[in-house]
Each structure stands twice: as C-alpha cells, then as structure tokens.
Amino acid sequence: MAKEKYPHLDYQQRQMSRRDLIKKGVGIAAASAAASYLAFAPEHFPLSLKDDSGLRSLPTPDIFRLPDFRVAKEKSKFDLGLGRSGSVAVKLKKALDAVGGIEHYVKPGDIVLIKPNVAFDRSPNLGATSNPEIIKELIQLILVDCRAAEVRVADNPIESPADCFAKSGIRLAAEQAGGRVYLPDSNAFEILSTPGAVLIEQWPFFKRPFRDVNKVIGIAPVKDHNLCQASLGIKNWYGLLGGRRNQFHQDIHEIISDLSVMIQPTLTILDGTHILMENGPTGGDPSNVKNGDAVLVGVDPVAMDAWAFEHLLERTGELPEYLYKAEAKGSGKIDYRGRLKEVV
Amino acid sequence: MTEPLDSSKTEGLRKLLRLTNVRIVFQIIFFGLFVLSVWASWTSRIGGYPVSRFLEIDPLVSISTALSTGYIYRYLGWSLAIIVVTFLFGRVFCNWICPFGTLHQFVGWLFNIHPATKRIEQNQYHHLQYLKYGILVIFLMMAALGALQIGLLDPIVLMYRGFTVFVAPAADMLIDSATSFSSKAGMEPAFAASLKFAPGTASRVFVGSFWVGAFFLALIILNLWKPRFFCRFLCPLGALLGVISRYSLFRINRNVNRCTDCNLCLTRCEGASDPQGKVRVSECFSCMNCLDDCPEDALQFTMLGLDQNQVVSKPDLSRRRLLFAGLSGLFMFPLMRNNGRATDENFSPDMIRPPGSVAELEFLEKCIKCDQCINVCPTNVLQPATFKEGGFEGLWTPVMNFNIRHCQLKCALCSEVCPTGAIRKISVAEKLGKGEYGEQGPVRLGTAFINASRCLPWANQIPCVVCEEVCPVSPKAIQTIDEEVKDVYGNMVVLNKPFIVPDLCIGCGICQSECPVQDQPAVYVTAVGESRSQHRKLLLKFRTSEQV
Numbered sequence: 001m002a003k004e005k006y007p008h009l010d011y012q013q014r015q016m017s018r019r020d021l022i023k024k025g026v027g028i029a030a031a032s033a034a035a036s037y038l039a040f041a042p043e044h045f046p047l048s049l050k051d052d053s054g055l056r057s058l059p060t061p062d063i064f065r066l067p068d069f070r071v072a073k074e075k076s077k078f079d080l081g082l083g084r085s086g087s088v089a090v091k092l093k094k095a096l097d098a099v100g101g102i103e104h105y106v107k108p109g110d111i112v113l114i115k116p117n118v119a120f121d122r123s124p125n126l127g128a129t130s131n132p133e134i135i136k137e138l139i140q141l142i143l144v145d146c147r148a149a150e151v152r153v154a155d156n157p158i159e160s161p162a163d164c165f166a167k168s169g170i171r172l173a174a175e176q177a178g179g180r181v182y183l184p185d186s187n188a189f190e191i192l193s194t195p196g197a198v199l200i201e202q203w204p205f206f207k208r209p210f211r212d213v214n215k216v217i218g219i220a221p222v223k224d225h226n227l228c229q230a231s232l233g234i235k236n237w238y239g240l241l242g243g244r245r246n247q248f249h250q251d252i253h254e255i256i257s258d259l260s261v262m263i264q265p266t267l268t269i270l271d272g273t274h275i276l277m278e279n280g281p282t283g284g285d286p287s288n289v290k291n292g293d294a295v296l297v298g299v300d301p302v303a304m305d306a307w308a309f310e311h312l313l314e315r316t317g318e319l320p321e322y323l324y325k326a327e328a329k330g331s332g333k334i335d336y337r338g339r340l341k342e343v344v
Numbered sequence: 345m346t347e348p349l350d351s352s353k354t355e356g357l358r359k360l361l362r363l364t365n366v367r368i369v370f371q372i373i374f375f376g377l378f379v380l381s382v383w384a385s386w387t388s389r390i391g392g393y394p395v396s397r398f399l400e401i402d403p404l405v406s407i408s409t410a411l412s413t414g415y416i417y418r419y420l421g422w423s424l425a426i427i428v429v430t431f432l433f434g435r436v437f438c439n440w441i442c443p444f445g446t447l448h449q450f451v452g453w454l455f456n457i458h459p460a461t462k463r464i465e466q467n468q469y470h471h472l473q474y475l476k477y478g479i480l481v482i483f484l485m486m487a488a489l490g491a492l493q494i495g496l497l498d499p500i501v502l503m504y505r506g507f508t509v510f511v512a513p514a515a516d517m518l519i520d521s522a523t524s525f526s527s528k529a530g531m532e533p534a535f536a537a538s539l540k541f542a543p544g545t546a547s548r549v550f551v552g553s554f555w556v557g558a559f560f561l562a563l564i565i566l567n568l569w570k571p572r573f574f575c576r577f578l579c580p581l582g583a584l585l586g587v588i589s590r591y592s593l594f595r596i597n598r599n600v601n602r603c604t605d606c607n608l609c610l611t612r613c614e615g616a617s618d619p620q621g622k623v624r625v626s627e628c629f630s631c632m633n634c635l636d637d638c639p640e641d642a643l644q645f646t647m648l649g650l651d652q653n654q655v656v657s658k659p660d661l662s663r664r665r666l667l668f669a670g671l672s673g674l675f676m677f678p679l680m681r682n683n684g685r686a687t688d689e690n691f692s693p694d695m696i697r698p699p700g701s702v703a704e705l706e707f708l709e710k711c712i713k714c715d716q717c718i719n720v721c722p723t724n725v726l727q728p729a730t731f732k733e734g735g736f737e738g739l740w741t742p743v744m745n746f747n748i749r750h751c752q753l754k755c756a757l758c759s760e761v762c763p764t765g766a767i768r769k770i771s772v773a774e775k776l777g778k779g780e781y782g783e784q785g786p787v788r789l790g791t792a793f794i795n796a797s798r799c800l801p802w803a804n805q806i807p808c809v810v811c812e813e814v815c816p817v818s819p820k821a822i823q824t825i826d827e828e829v830k831d832v833y834g835n836m837v838v839l840n841k842p843f844i845v846p847d848l849c850i851g852c853g854i855c856q857s858e859c860p861v862q863d864q865p866a867v868y869v870t871a872v873g874e875s876r877s878q879h880r881k882l883l884l885k886f887r888t889s890e891q892v
Contacts (some may be wrong), residue, residue, distance in 0.1 A: 120816070121752050158814060158858070159752050160722035161544050162388040167754060183544025185537055187520050208533060226820075227809050227840070246810045246860045250800065284753075284818035 061191045063202060069216040069266045073299055074100045080298040080307060080340040088133040088273060088295065094343035095269075095297040096141075105215065105266050106146040112215045114138065114179065115265075117236050118155040118164045120282055127276035127289040129164070130219045132173035134271055134295065138217065139177035154182040154209035155239045182209035189242040196329065197258040199251065204242035215266040218301075222270055222312045224280030224288075228252045229320045230313055231281045232305040233268040234260045234331075257325035260301055260332070268304055270296040272312045302332030303339060363632040363645065367439065371446045378443035382507045386542055387722035387757060394419075396716050398443070399763040402500045403427050404480075404581040405712055408487040409764050412709040417765040427588060434589040438575060438582050439614055439629035444499035445575055449614060449631075451564055452571040460611050466571060467613040469624060473576050477661040478669040480583035485673025490705065491680055491737055495713035497580050502560065505740060508719035509550045509728055510557035512541035520547065542724075550718070551727040551745060575629070576616055583659070586626035590657040593647045596623050596634065598654050602642035609634035609643060618656070619643060626659040680737040688879040693870035695733045696744040696851065698726055699751060699787045700759035700770040703877045710766035713740040717758035717767055723749040725853065726758060742767075744789065746853030746869050747862075751789060753816045753852060789851035791873035791882055792821070792844050799866035801839040805831040809840040811855035811867045821848035822855060822867070846873060847886040 041048040043056065051057050073079070081098025083091035096102045106112055116130035124132055135153065142148045153174040157164035161183040165171040171181050182188075184206050192205035220236035227249055228235070237259040238245065248255040272294030279288045292312060298304040306323055309315055319334065327334050381395045397419070399405055406420035426437050438445045458466065483494045495501040519540050527533040542548050550556070566573035575582055589595075596619050609619045612634075617627035619634045634643050661669075684690030686704050698717055701707055718726040725748060728740040742758070744751060756775050759767045770787070773779045777786035796802040801809070812822040824840035831837050844867075851869050859865035873882035 121754050123754075159750075159854075160387060160755075162386070163722050163752060163755060166388065182534065184546075185520075185540070185544055186547040187524055187533065187537065226813050227807075244860065244862070246858045249808045249810045249813070249860070250806055252807075279818050279820065281813060282816050282818075282820075284816055288818060 063191045063193045064207065065193050066205075066210070066263055067214075068264045069214070070264045070299065071105045071215075071266055074104065078339055078341040079300045080296065080304055080336060082340060082342040083295045083297070084293055084342060084344045088131070089137045091273075091293075091295040092134055092137050092269070092297070093141075095295045098341040098343055099267070099297055099299060102138075102141050103146050106142050106148050108147040108149075110142075110146070110148045110215050111150045111213045112142050112148050112152070112217065112266075113209055113213045114151060114153045114174075114217050114219060115236060115240065116153060116155055116170055116219045117221055117231075117239060118157050118161075118168050118170050119159075119239060120157065121159040121163045121167050122283065123167060124169045125274065125286060125289065126283045127221055127223065127274040128281065128283045129168040130170065130221050131271040131273060132169040134219055134269060135170060135179075136173040136177045138219065138269070139174060139179040143178050148215075151177075151179040152182055152209045152213070153179050154184075154206060156184040156206045156242060157239070182206075184208075184242070192262070194258070194262045196261045199248065199255050200241070200258050200262060206240045206242060216263065217267045217269065218265050219269045219271065221274065221276065222272055222308050223276040223283070224278050224313065226280060228256060228322060229315070230305070230309050232308050233270050233301045234305055234322070234326060236268075237263050237265075253320065253322035253325055256320075256322035257329055257331070260326040261329050264331075265301070266299075268298055268301045270298075270304055270308050270312070272296060272308070275312055277313065300332040300336075300339070302326045302334055303336040306334045307336045307340060362636065364636050367632055370440045371449075374441045375443045375446045378503060379507075382504070382512060382719060383541055385716070385720045385761065387720070387755075388544065390720065390757065390760075395720070396714075396761045396763040397422075398500050399504065399712070399714055399716065401426050402498065402581065403430075404494055404498050404584050405500075405763065407584065408484060408492060408494045409710060409712075411484060412487045412490055412492050413706070417710070417763070418769070420763065426585075430585050430588045431592055433594045434592040434625060434628055434630045435582065435585045435615070436630040437585055438579075439631040442499055442581075444503045445572070445629070447503075447564065448567055448572050448575055452567040456568055456571055460608075463571075463612070464607050464610040467610045467616050469616050469618045469627065470570070470576070471660075473616065473627060474660040474665065475577050476579055476583040477586070477659050478665060478672075479578060480580040480587075481661075481666060481669035482673040482676065483580050485670050486677050486680075487709075489674070489677040490709050491677050492709055492712060493680075493737070494580060495711070495740070497578055498712065499574070499579055499581055501712050501714045502563070504719065505556055505713060505715040505728070506560035508715045509553045510560055512719070513548055513550060513553070516540045516542055516547065545722070545724070548724045549748060551748075552730045552740075553728075556728060556740060572614055572616075572629075575614070576627070586659050589628070590626050590659070592625065594630075594645060595625050595647075595650065595655070596628055596630075597644050597646055597650050598623065599642045599644070600651065600654060602640045604640055604642075606639065608637050608639060611637050622654050622656045624656045624660070626657070680735065683735045685734045686737060688877065691871060691880065692733045693872070694743065695729075695738070696746075696790045696853075696869065696871050696874070697876065698742055698744065698758040698767050699756060699775050699789060700762075700767045701876055702766065702768055707741075707766050708737060710764045711741045712764055712766075714763065715740065715742065716761045716763065717742045720757045720761045722755060722757065723752050725749040725751050725857075744853060746856035747865065748857065750854035750857045751852045785875070785886070786817075786850045788849070788873055788875040789853070790869045790871045791846050791851055792849050792853075792855055792867055792869045794842055794844060795864075795866045795868065798861050798864065799842065800861070801841045802866075805829060805837065805839065807837055807839055808860060809842060810858050810860060811842050812840065814854045814858045816852060816854060817848055817850060819848065821845045821850070842867065846883055849873075 038049045043050045077100040081095040083094030120128045122128040139151045188208035189204040190207040218236050220233045223231040225231040272292040275290045276283045277290045385395045400419040401422045403423040406423040523533040523536045563574045614631040615627045615629040617624045725744050726742045727745045729738045729743045754772050759770045774781045775787045800806040815822045822842050853869045855867045856865045
C-alpha cells in the first residue's frame with residue numbers, strides 16, 4: 001500500500017563522492033588561476049594577454065621591402081635605345097639590342113613581372129593604355145629567347161580591373177603570348193616600406209604578383225597629363241599603389257619622384273606609336289592621339305622620361321618638376337645626351 | 345507487389361528510379377544552374393550567357409509586367425513553358441525547379457527534425473494557407489495600377505536578390521579570410537581568389553544589405569516552425585501556379601478502397617495538401633513523397649481514373665476575401681505613391697538610375713527588384729535603394745552610389761541582364777551617343793556640381809585636380825580656372841579650380857568617387873539633367889563651340 005501512495009519510496013540516491021567534490025574544486029581553482037594569469041600578468045610575461053595601453057591589441061601590418069631589380073649594363077651599350085621603322089616587333093627588337101639585348105637582362109628560369117598601364121576602360125587606339133602589341137612581343141621574347149620560367153602582367157586600374165584588362169586588349173595579348181594576368185582584389189595589398197620616399201615611406205602596394213619575382217619591366221604609354229604635364233615611364237608605377245591614391249594630386253611631383261625611388265625596374269619601355277597628345281591622361285577621342293614611329297627602351301627612367309617629353313610629346317620649355325626631384329633623389333640623370341642610340 | 349515475375353534485381357532498379365529520386369536530381373540540377381547563373385554574372389565570365397533566364401521563365405514576372413505595361417518584354421514569353429508544364433503536372437515548378445523551394449525543403453529536411461507523429465501534424469493543411477492568394481491579388485491589383493511590387497515576395501526574385509546582396513558577398517568574404525590564412529602558409533592565393541563571385545576587384549559593399557539579408561534569412565528560419573512556411577503561406581508565384589494547377593491533367597489520386605486512413609502520407613507532404621483526404625490540387629507541389637510513404641499503394645500520380653469525389657480543385661479563397669484583397673491593393677497604391685518620389689514633384693537628388701533606365705514612372709512599372717543589374721555591375725556603383733531615395737515603392741530597386749564607385753563608360757551590362765526592360769537593353773554606342781546615336785547624344789545619368797566650400801583648391805588653397813583628371817569624356821566636362829596665389833604659409837602655389845560644363849557632363853560620377861574629400865565629396869552628381877526624363881532636364885539647350 002505504502003509503495004502505491006509513495007511510488008518513489010524505494011528510490012536510491014547516488015551521492016557525489018568526496019573525491020569528486022575535491023576534483024571539481026581543484027578544477028575550478030585551476031581554471032580561475034589560469035584566467036587570472038592571462039588577465040593580470042604583466043605584458044612581458046609569456047602568454048600574458050594584458051593590454052595596458054590599448055595599443056597591443058591594434059593590428060601590426062606586415063611591412064615588406066622590394067629588392068633592386070636592376071641588372072648591370074654592359075659598358076659598351078647605351079642607357080637608352082630607340083627603335084624606329086618597321087613593325088612594332090622590329091622596333092622593339094632594335095631598341096632592346098641598343099641596350100644590350102633582352103637576353104642580357106632576363107636569364108633562364110627568371111620570373112618576370114610586366115607592369116603595363118591599364119588605368120582606364122579604353123580601347124588601345126585611344127592611347128590611354130599600354131600598347132598590347134608590345135606586351136605580346138615582349139612576353140614571347142622573354143619566354144622563348146630568354147627561357148624565363150614565368151611572365152606575369154599586373155596593374156591596379158582606376159576602373160573595374162577585369163574590364164580594363166579586357167577592353168585595353170592587354171589580357172588577350174598577355175594570355176596569347178603565354179603570360180599570366182594578376183588582377184588586384186582587397187586581399188592583394190600589403191604595406192611597402194620605401195626608405196627615402198617622402199610621401200610613401202609606408203604605403204599599400206599590390207604585392208600578390210611580386211611573389212618570387214626577380215625581374216620587373218615597365219611598359220608605359222606616352223601621355224599628356226592635365227596636372228603634371230606628362231604621364232610617362234615613372235608615373236606608370238603609380239598603378240602598383242593601393243590605398244587612397246587620390247590624395248597624391250596635392251603634391252603630384254613629389255609622388256612621381258617617390259615612385260622612382262620605390263622601384264628600380266630591370267627595364268622601362270615607352271611606346272611612341274600611339275601618343276596621347278592632349279586631353280590626358282584619359283583621352284577618349286582618336287583625334288587626341290598621334291601615331292608615331294618609335295619604341296624607347298632604357299635602364300635610366302629619368303633620362304627616358306626627359307627624352308620622351310621633348311621628342312615624343314614634342315614639348316618645349318621646362319621639363320616637368322618631378323624629373324628634377326627624381327634626379328635629386330638619385331634615381332637617374334636627366335641629361336640624356338650621348339646616352340641614346342637610335343637604330344633605324 | 346502484384347507482378348509475380350519481378351525479380352529482386354528489377355525491383356531494386358524500380359526503387360532507385362522512383363519519382364522522388366528523379367525529382368531530387370532535377371532539384372540539384374536547377375539549384376546548381378541557379379548558383380551558376382549568379383556566379384557567371386561577373387563581368388569577366390558573362391560572355392553571352394542567359395544569366396537571367398530563371399527570372400524570364402517566371403510566370404508571375406511576365407503576367408504582372410504585362411498587367412502594368414501592357415506588353416511582354418524580350419524573353420518573358422518563355423514563362424509560357426512553366427504555365428504549360430503546370431497545366432500538365434500541377435505545381436511541379438515549386439518542388440522540381442524553384443531554387444528557393446529547394447532551399448526551403450533542404451533546410452527543413454536537415455534541421456526540422458521531429459518524430460513522425462509530430463510531422464504528420466505539421467503537414468496538415470492549415471486554414472491560413474489562403475493568405476498567399478490574397479497576397480497575389482494585392483500584388484496583381486497594384487501592378488495593374490502601375491506599381492510593381494511582386495519582387496518583394498516572388499521566390500526567384502528573392503533568390504537573386506538574396507544571393508546578390510547577401511550570399512555572394514558572404515561567400516567572397518569567407519574565401520578572402522581563408523586565402524589570407526592559406527597564403528601565410530605559403531599557398532598560392534590567386535587560384536582561390538579566382539573562384540569568388542566577384543574576383544579581381546575590391547571587396548564589394550551593399551547599402552542596406554542587412555535588411556535584404558535579414559528578410560531572406562527570416563523566411564528560411566520559418567521552416568523550423570512550419571516546413572515550407574514561405575511556399576505554403578506567402579509565395580505569390582505558388583499562388584498563381586495554384587490557380588493554374590486546378591485544371592492540371594495529372595494529379596495525386598487516392599484509391600479510397602485501398603486507403604486505411606493511416607495518415608502516413610502526411611509524414612513528408614511538402615505542400616500540406618491533404619493527400620489523406622480530398623487532395624487540394626492547388627496546394628500540392630507534386631513532390632511525390634506521399635507515393636513513397638503510402639504502405640498500401642493507395643496513392644498514384646496519374647491522369648487516368650481520377651476520383652472526382654476525392655479532390656478540392658479550387659484555391660481556398662472565398663469571394664469576400666478576394667474582394668477584400670483587391671480593395672487592399674487598390675488602397676495601397678496611393679499609399680505608396682503619395683510621397684511624390686516617383687512623379688517629378690519631389691524626386692530625390694540621389695535617385696540616379698542605371699544607364700538605359702526608362703523614365704521613373706515606367707521604371708516602377710517594370711522593375712521587380714531582382715537586383716540582377718546590381719549583381720552584374722563590375723564597379724559596385726549600383727546599390728539596392730533604401731527608403732531614402734524612393735520611399736517604400738522604390739525599396740531595393742537599383743540606384744547609383746557614386747561615393748562607392750562610378751558608372752564605367754564603356755559598359756552596359758546592367759541593361760543586358762535586366763529581365764523586364766526597366767533598364768532597356770542598350771549598346772555601348774547608344775550609351776555614349778556615338779555613331780547612329782550621335783543625334784540623340786549620350787545617356788546622361790545626372791549632372792555633376794562643385795561644392796566650393798569643400799573643394800581643396802577653391803576653399804583651402806591646396807592643389808588638387810583629380811576630378812578633372814579622371815573625367816572620361818572628350819573634351820572634359822570638368823575644366824579649371826588656373827590661378828597662382830600665395831598661400832597662408834607664403835608659398836606660391838598654382839590652384840586649378842575646377843568647374844563643371846553641364847553640356848558635356850554625362851553624370852558618370854567618377855569625379856565624385858575619386859574626390860579626396862571622401863565622406864561628402866566636393867564634386868557630386870545629382871539626378872537633375874538625367875536624359876531619361878523630359879521633366880528632369882536642366883539645360884534649355886546644349887551649347888556648341890560657335891556660341892562659347
């Protein structure tokens with residue numbers, strides 16, 4: 001009867017043992033002690049999470065340096081080579097031979113980065129972007145004649161990267177010749193340290209394509225520029241910067257001369273076949289473009305820009321201020337007299 | 345089984361090829377095609393692929409735009425295919441094709457775990473399932489008056505919008521963080537990055553993405569309470585197909601003599617369509633689960649020998665509710681229009697539509713808020729509108745936000761993918777006013793203005809002329825007044841003070857997006873002067889060189 005009224009009378013408890021209680025107590029104490037260590041141990045103790053100033057928890061960016069990509073030139077060769085007449089391929093070959101031939105600069109097994117100017121979503125005939133023919137020709141030379149391991153083509157355009165590379169014809173040219181195009185995304189940038197630069201001592205840089213690269217060649221169009229008079233070989237490196245680049249127009253000559261310090265390319269190539277004479281740097285109308293007959297290759301970007309300013313853009317008068325600043329920063333010499341060989 | 349000759353081998357094959365398994369294959373294929381169509385919409389992949397085809401076969405899109413405009417745009421006639429299929433097999437679209445339906449079913453299958461008795465209860469017909477017919481009537485009534493709002497709840501539109509604004513950016517963000525780890529471990533990051541929905545560009549942002557995403561998620565979470573909640577209670581496309589499917593040739597038929605009233609057919613009934621009693625054809629998704637679950641083989645999907653006593657063919661919407669829904673639609677139309685945003689009395693300066701858009705009133709008759717244009721935009725300038733630009737009526741329609749990016753000159757992708765012609769298909773030549781379009785001139789999205797109190801050369805004696813540099817038209821629509829002044833520190837500086845030539849400005853907004861005064865740019869574009877509207881003009885005439 002009693003069982004029916006109190007059905008739980010025969011219930012057996014399972015009491016916690018003393019041992020279990022002690023274990024539990026020790027566990028709680030150990031966990032609290034460990035947590036207290038993490039929270040209160042001074043910053044220099046191992047494993048301490050203490051952040052007295054609030055600065056420890058801030059991110060520390062990875063900062064890297066670029067190597068010098070230059071190759072010593074043979075004494076008998078010229079600093080600047082100018083190829084005239086014939087197809088683009090012939091002009092390029094002539095100009096390269098004047099500075100010692102491409103085989104002298106790119107060795108078998110090299111990984112080469114080519115930096116064209118792909119800033120805008122424009123077709124090649126408008127002169128706002130690099131000439132795809134030269135890019136195609138150069139990649140073939142590098143892969144076939146020099147037996148380089150890999151050629152990469154990279155730029156950080158102002159407009160949609162995929163569209164700029166497609167409509168400028170540069171993606172097609174690069175891929176047909178066996179090169180590989182790198183487009184920038186938000187993850188592709190790291191902070192580059194450039195000692196000696198005034199404005200970009202530390203600045204986000206399009207790092208991804210530079211992994212294991214040992215030779216760098218810039219291919220730039222020759223363009224009028226509304227603010228700095230001319231956008232030439234040195235200004236082309238602007239396209240590797242990330243971040244809020246539009247501040248640079250407040251001191252455009254300083255930034256362009258900084259670019260000459262930021263990177264020492266193996267070679268620079270200036271396209272004198274489609275010259276944007278006015279309404280630069282965007283152009284937009286075929287009437288802004290003059291068709292020339294020259295390809296300029298060189299190892300001194302400052303001298304190249306000075307020569308191109310006077311002879312390709314056909315400007316008289318004072319050179320752009322950034323060239324004097326670049327010279328003062330030791331990036332090259334403006335005076336090109338006697339250093340240029342013209343091959344017709 | 346009845347056939348004694350069946351060996352166990354053919355029995356196995358029959359089991360493998362049963363309708364529910366075929367259905368799952370269909371669902372996987374169509375869901376895959378849907379995701380592929382979103383992925384392939386990126387500028388470097390799109391080629392000529394028909395990435396909006398799911399929207400173009402959606403009968404609700406074609407019928408409602410036919411109501412609002414009187415015409416059937418471009419490929420929308422293809423929705424007849426779905427209508428014909430529905431006349432034959434009932435709402436197979438809902439459970440064999442619709443990617444949103446597949447998503448709901450999958451979530452319910454994976455997370456809504458209950459014992460069979462509870463599931464039988466969950467899958468009984470609910471009297472509120474008539475709501476979706478009311479929603480359909482309200483939307484169609486508003487469409488007929490000229491305000492197209494089906495996109496708020498159309499499942500295909502919800503999928504495209506949800507993927508564009510919420511799922512794709514989330515996936516890209518995950519790939520980004522995964523690659524930043526793997527590249528630290530020395531792996532090549534370029535490959536994984538190339539798989540992103542939007543590769544090779546800065547990470548995309550979407551204004552108001554929280555509410556688009558939250559709405560999308562909420563509809564999915566409701567599956568945990570009632571399986572296929574959205575499909576059963578809310579989906580206006582399902583309602584439309586339900587109206588059609590009452591006439592369908594094939595349907596589920598119950599052999600009452602065999603049925604033991606065990607209710608097991610309800611364990612996995614997707615549509616809650618009462619197969620255990622008088623089957624509600626308008627609710628049935630033709631998912632075929634009940635055929636598998638019936639232990640007595642009392643259920644068949646057939647067109648022969650249908651028992652006309654065991655069916656409810658009409659949707660469960662009484663005439664008074666129909667009338668009520670119609671009146672609601674009638675009154676909601678002025679409710680949305682009264683703010684003057686759509687008409688020209690009170691248009692928002694920020695209501696800058698993509699190139700090729702028709703004038704605002706016609707735009708609102710056509711835009712279904714699928715956000716395909718936003719998905720395909722290579723620069724990220726296109727954004728789903730918030731209440732700010734167009735009020736409730738314009739919610740999630742595309743607007744340009746030039747603080748984010750600009751409209752790229754030689755691009756008309758948004759007009760290419762628009763399924764309804766809210767953005768009419770135009771060529772780049774038409775956009776730029778080149779060639780045969782020289783007479784009508786370029787498409788103007790708006791007009792740029794200078795805020796001289798924030799402009800560095802105008803207000804602060806600091807050189808800067810980014811806006812002029814990037815202006816893409818030739819001759820440039822931004823020109824400068826050049827002055828040499830002594831600044832506050834005594835240095836001589838040349839200031840190129842910019843001014844706008846509105847005759848040349850096409851409103852592409854690159855000046856605004858590149859202006860270094862980032863948060864509230866010193867050069868900015870507003871909608872006035874847009875070429876799609878005669879009433880929003882700015883200039884009486886465009887000056888030419890003889891007059892200047």
